[in-house]
Amino acid sequence: MPETRIILEHVGEKGSESLEFYLGHGGYEAAEKALSMNPQDIIDAVKASGLRGRGGAAFPTGLKWDFVPKDDPRPRFVVANCDEGEPGTFKDREIVEKYPHLLLEGMLIAAKAIGANRGFVYVRAEYPKAQGILRAAVAEAERHGYLGENIRGTGFSFRVQIYGGGGAYICGEETALIESLEGKRGHPRLRPPYPVSYGLYGMPTVVNNVETLSNVPFILSRGPDWYRSMGTKDSPGTKIFTVSGGVRKPGVYEFKFGDITLRELIEEYAGGVIGKLVGVIPGGLSTPILRPEELDVKLTCEDLHRAGSLLGSGAVIVVNDAVPIAAVARRSLEFLAHESCGKCTPCREGSTWLARLFREIELGKKNGRIEKINHILDGMRGKCFCPLGEGAVAVAGAFINKYGEEL
């Protein structure tokens, strides 16, 4: 099956980051339509499309928007999550650096739908170039009346600010991101209440991933039925995959959900494996690894879930024999230990111990280590405050269960 480039169609063409280019390719037409619509009709269209969050949790986007309290006088906020810290992921980078107006248009539609007049793009510290491009795009959109006060003479106002993070993986978690936006350490909040009712400054806030918001203009202009005609019942639309690691052609690929398998993506599009294939991490570092014999799985949320892993952010990391699998396991847990925010004990202590034990295994001290790891996993499982710690449990468990003898 060939690629279906919806979001990426014009990404990377000459001048694609400019407003002029964007307007020349139908840009802001969906927003103009949305600005004349009843907000509930916008929400219903996104709900009907079946769009699910692309940051990793796959939560239905329209439902999230619908949860924002309706008869509530408090100001609301739209926040685009461009923290993109999941190792192996660089899809949002492609959108915001090369086609920033697509994100801004998606945010504007979301703002109209939930009645927000202020929005933020939270961009990770590692992407200063993206921050600059986004700031320029916002200024350009404001100059031409696509953002700011009284947009297109409709009376609707929406101001977007670009906010640079400080370098913390956990800030990709939406409540930690909100804390960071409030000028604090990025510790996740207890949920509920969810950000839709108690978010930024305690106000109703929708936090959506960049790729998620970038789908919205297409849903508005072409309709939910068109959107649903792509992908599967549970995973409609297209998904951007980033392939990296031990492959010949690392890069960004967009497919309809379910059109191809993980093996096809690697072998037919990413140029095949360099050296000997050892495993594939299908959705970014925090998703459980799959063995070479498990790769004939269709790329959908539901199929990867059934295969015991997750679609995550769509970041496919191909693990070959360039480094020992024990080193891959150790480095994965080292990352999670490093990025554990320290708020809850099971994650803070557990991830640190896991990293240490995997390092010992890598150094050849295997005696009793796997038993110890399993003991620590029992102490963490279901007890961590946020998905980072639970992710560490799943990731460590997969390395132990699938490669126990080979570590």
Place this chain on the structure above:
Amino acid sequence: MNEFREKIRALKAEFPVAASALIPAIHEAEARFGALTPEASAAIAEELGTKPEHVEAVASFYHLIKREGVGRFHFLVCTNLSCMICGAYDLFGWMRELLGKEPGAVTDDGLFSYEEAECIGACDMAPAVLLNGERVGPINTREKLSQLLEKLRKEAGNA
């Protein structure tokens, strides 16, 4: 410092709540002074109506906020999975060898420093670095790194 204070006040005015200007103010300090210095922390605290300890507490949470000065060319060397698979540990070793310094230290001429980093989102050009915020890669041979360092030395010499 007065200009810096003015900038903080401007940042403060951009946000619905002043506290949100804290991290942008810290970035401003890094841009002006090369790091979040104790004087900068004190100025930020005063302008935002908080304590320097709070500024430090927030800053210390974030890995990329610079608390000490770095070289004119600062390398964040990614060693996360995709870069590691493509040879990041070799690159890290060449860094140490060619610069003759441990991670975090600045070369005697003030030009270079480097540190290990988590994923920088440049997995399609692994093994990659962020060089003063710009993605560079793949740096998969010692020769490539050596040429890059030479180019930067020339750049510094011409300036």
